[in-house]
Amino acid sequence: MNNIATQRIKREFKEVIKSEELAKCSIKVDLVGDSYTELKGEIAGPPDTPYEGGIFLLEIKVPETYPFNPPKVRFMTKIWHPNISSVTGAICLDILKDQWAAAMTLRTVLLSLQALMAAAEPDDPQDAVVAKQYKEYPEIFAKTASHWTNVYAGGIICS
Amino acid sequence: MGFDLVRFVGEVDEELLCPICTGVLQDPVQAPACEHAFCKGCILEWLLRQSTCPVDRLSVNVLQLRPVPRILKNLLNRLYIVCENSNYGCQSVVKLDTLDSHLSECEYNPKRPFPCEQGCGLIIPKDEHKDHNCVKELRELVQKQQQKINEMHQDMATYRYEMTGIKDEMRVLKGYVRALRVCNPSVRAVADELERDEIERWSSSLPQARVTRWGGMISTPDEYLQNNIKQALIESGCPAHILDDLVKNCHERNWPSGLSSLETRQHNRRHYDRYNCKRIPGKQAVIVLPCDNIMVSDDMMSEPGLIMIFAHGIE
Ligand SMILES: [Zn+2]
Ligand SMILES: [Zn+2]
Ligand SMILES: [Zn+2]
Ligand SMILES: [Zn+2]
Numbered sequence: 001m002n003n004i005a006t007q008r009i010k011r012e013f014k015e016v017i018k019s020e021e022l023a024k025c026s027i028k029v030d031l032v033g034d035s036y037t038e039l040k041g042e043i044a045g046p047p048d049t050p051y052e053g054g055i056f057l058l059e060i061k062v063p064e065t066y067p068f069n070p071p072k073v074r075f076m077t078k079i080w081h082p083n084i085s086s087v088t089g090a091i092c093l094d095i096l097k098d099q100w101a102a103a104m105t106l107r108t109v110l111l112s113l114q115a116l117m118a119a120a121e122p123d124d125p126q127d128a129v130v131a132k133q134y135k136e137y138p139e140i141f142a143k144t145a146s147h148w149t150n151v152y153a154g155g156i157i158c159s
Numbered sequence: 160m161g162f163d164l165v166r167f168v169g170e171v172d173e174e175l176l177c178p179i180c181t182g183v184l185q186d187p188v189q190a191p192a193c194e195h196a197f198c199k200g201c202i203l204e205w206l207l208r209q210s211t212c213p214v215d216r217l218s219v220n221v222l223q224l225r226p227v228p229r230i231l232k233n234l235l236n237r238l239y240i241v242c243e244n245s246n247y248g249c250q251s252v253v254k255l256d257t258l259d260s261h262l263s264e265c266e267y268n269p270k271r272p273f274p275c276e277q278g279c280g281l282i283i284p285k286d287e288h289k290d291h292n293c294v295k296e297l298r299e300l301v302q303k304q305q306q307k308i309n310e311m312h313q314d315m316a317t318y319r320y321e322m323t324g325i326k327d328e329m330r331v332l333k334g335y336v337r338a339l340r341v342c343n344p345s346v347r348a349v350a351d352e353l354e355r356d357e358i359e360r361w362s363s364s365l366p367q368a369r370v371t372r373w374g375g376m377i378s379t380p381d382e383y384l385q386n387n388i389k390q391a392l393i394e395s396g397c398p399a400h401i402l403d404d405l406v407k408n409c410h411e412r413n414w415p416s417g418l419s420s421l422e423t424r425q426h427n428r429r430h431y432d433r434y435n436c437k438r439i440p441g442k443q444a445v446i447v448l449p450c451d452n453i454m455v456s457d458d459m460m461s462e463p464g465l466i467m468i469f470a471h472g473i474e
Contacts (some may be wrong), residue, residue, distance in 0.1 A: 003160060004179070007163060008181055011164075011181050067179060067180075067213075068179075068205055068207075068208055069208070099216070101211065101213045101215075102178070102201070102213035103213040
């Protein structure tokens with residue numbers, strides 16, 4: 001990995017670990033191996049959402065060209081969400097694509113993902129089936145999402 | 160890319176960091192509207208991908224980048240940084256604006272060129288001395304030079320071949336000119352004039368000479384000496400069409416009646432004392448050309464000129 005990418009990720013990794021704000025939101029990052037090219041993220045499902053109580057694991061791959069290109073992030077924990085593929089965990093989020101900016105950090109990315117979980121954008125879906133259900137049968141959607149959280153993310157059962 | 164923050168002594172203000180590399184700003188520039196500052200290298204790299212400010216995504220292109228305010232530069236220059244060769248033992252801590260001049264003379268710089276002291280004397284970066292092998296380096300050098308020599312040999316063969324061709328063509332041309340001269344009087348006149356011009360030009364390029372000791376004349380030079388003189392004439396640019404005849408005229412047997420023996424020479428001493436002589440560069444010898452000595456009578460001159468060789472006494 002080139003110097004900028006390594007230097008950036010080292011600093012950002014420390015930033016996330018130390019941050020109280022992130023600890024409060026239950027966001028964590030761990031190294032995978034010791035090369036700083038791959039990390040493991042962890043986000044707690046936001047309160048008052050079907051994801052509450054679940055812990056969602058993320059795969060974060062740092063490209064050689066970071067921070068000029070965004071990190072590649074994917075949900076490893078299965079999740080029922082209009083902007084996240086229920087099959088592959090691929091995420092549809094503008095800042096991970098064309099709206100990325102070099103000054104953004106792992107912290108920005110993780111907080112944005114948590115915000116996305118709290119407020120889906122069904123008009124820009126990653127998973128069409130989920131998005132349709134989200135718009136047409138919101139109650140069934142909430143139940144399914146909650147069930148998935150329970151089964152895959154170790155969440156508590158909501159009645 | 161900016162300077163690693165850990166190299167700085169004391170606190171560094173957040174404002175002095177590059178938002179792209181998170182290092183301390185190196186060679187900073189700023190965006191026009193939002194005034195966000197970045198290392199020049201970092202922002203150029205980013206703008207290759209997107210024409211936006213990496214912090215707030217306002218539109219920016221390369222041409223709009225501005226120098227940062229002097230106050231920011233001053234703040235940067237006041238920072239103290241550890242030399243990048245600290246791993247190699249340099250303990251210097253310098254102000255950021257003197258870092259470059261320190262680096263250029265830092266003794267611990269592993270890349271500093273240093274002559275090999277084990278014999279080959281090649282100048283190599285200091286950190287390569289450990290694995291350096293004089294024999295191996297020199298062998299490579301010899302091989303490289305051998306290759307160059309081979310190339311030059313090939314070139315030479317080519318030139319030699321071309322030269323032979325040119326010589327042949329010249330021979331043909333000369334024959335042609337000679338034939339023209341014989342059959343056409345006006346061509347002969349032109350050719351004669353060209354040759355005369357050539358002799359005069361050559362003569363005026365030679366230094367004037369004065370003979371102080373006529374007694375030192377060598378009137379019967381041997382073949383070795385004659386060849387010697389011929390070589391000097393060629394080097395001085397002597398026109399080719401008179402060269403051979405001129406060289407012949409360095410021996411008294413080819414001299415005119417007024418000079419052909421010791422007796423006649425002693426008799427005509429006062430005449431040749433007035434010769435207008437030219438020096439053959441580097442030799443104790445002079446040339447007496449008809450064009451320089453129009454008033455001299457026929458028994459004291461012969462075509463295309465005379466050469467007189469001396470043991471000494473030419474000025
Ligand atoms: Zn900006
Ligand atoms: Zn930078
Ligand atoms: Zn130094
Ligand atoms: Zn050597």
